[in-house]
Amino acid sequence: MAFGAPSVPDLSNSAQGNAMKHARVVFLSACLALAVGSVRAGMPPVPGTPQHPPVAAAHAPDRASMQTMQIPSHGELMNALVYIAAGAGPHPVVILLHGFPGNERNLDLAQDMRRAGWDVLYFNYRGSWGTPGDFSFAHSIEDTGAAIAYLRQPEVARSLRLDPNRIVLIGHSMGGFMTVEAAAADPAIKAFATISAADMSGRMQAMLAMEKRSDAIAAMAHGLAEEGMAPLAGCTPDGLARELADHAMSWPFLDKVDALKNRNALILTADDGLTRENNAFAAALRNAGDTHVTTRHFATDHAYSDKRIELSHAVLAWLAGLPK
Structure with a gap:
């Protein structure tokens, strides 16, 4: 059997041909109407034309959503976002704190x-990832x-449908360092979690006990540089290492035990490690x-x-x- 182009009968003068022409015209007209409708759907409404809201609009206030904002901190505005849970709330809220420099944001956990x-707040510290200011x-x-x-401002709590009395801190790596420091300073924080927390000042304290200050600072600075400094502004590895050395007696985790x-x-x-x-x-x-300390180890990387x-x-x- 030969394979080639099928023969096409001449229908130009037949009734069947006229019917096919008419069908083509109808088909092309429908396609044109669909295309025009699609374009109009993407255009701004004509003034005075009544607009029909989406069916789900009536339920929008209680739907899961996300808000972005800038949070004031000591003269700068930190880039931030909140994942808002479904329901009228008020919802308990987690502040999710990223590490150094913050390549792993843990936003899968936020979702x-x-x-x-739970509502979940994520933000970038001053001088990190585009937030203005100097990082330290x-x-x-x-x-x-x-x-x-x-989050404790009444108008913010209302907008985000959150309970300002149920704030939990969860920090990864250096974010664990921030979690321990902030929770220790704020007795109203009733719960906190750390994910491979980096007790950076505690480690510096141990280094200073074994070697000269200059050597400890140089070693810490090298480690910080290896982690990556590109997303951080207004700082150097040496300056950050000196800051840890200056606070080696006040920031270590073990010094926060009594408060926590x-x-x-x-x-x-x-x-x-x-x-x-x-x-x-x-x-x-x-x-x-x-009596409320939970620990767990995972055989995985940082x-x-x-x-x-x-x-x-x-x-x-x-x-x-x-506890609720």
Whole structure:
């Protein structure tokens, strides 16, 4: 059998041909109407033309959503966003604190927490990821306090449908450092969680006990540079290392145990070299009388790259068990 172009009968003068021509005209007219309608759908409405709102508009106030904002902190405005849970609320709220420099933002956890009924605030510290100002550890501690104060404003709490009396801090890596510092300074924070928290000043304290200050600063500066400084403004590795040395007696986690011994705590660790100091922190809390310390270890890297679902389950289970 030969394969070629099929023969086309001459229908130009037949009734069947006229019917086909008419069908083509109808088809082309319908396509033109559809195209014009599509263009008009994307155009701004003609003034005076009544507009019909989407069917879901009546339920919009209680739907899950997201708001972006800039949070004031010591003369600058921090770039921020809030994942708002569905329902009228008020919802408990998590402040999710990123690490150094903040490549892993943990926004998958934010989405999961929102589905579980929590609002979640994420922000960038001054001098990080486009937020104006100079980055430093002291500034980041201040910025975390500013974020807490922002959520407690009555008009903000109403807008975001959140309960300002149920704020939980969750920090990853350096964000764990910010979590410990901010929670210790604020007794109204009843629960906090750390994910491979970096006790950076505690580590500097240990280094200063074993070597000269200049050598400890140089070693810490090298480690900070290796982490990546590109997303950070107004700082240098050496300057940040000196800042840690200057606060080696006031910022370490073990110095915050007395202030935190009555809080609910979740301390998560990984195979990233930070487990020993985090376990020491958890043990110190328990020895001080804290009966609400939960710990768990994951066989994964610092970013929990292949344990994201397990990480989410651990965080959600802990949040679900917190007092209402």
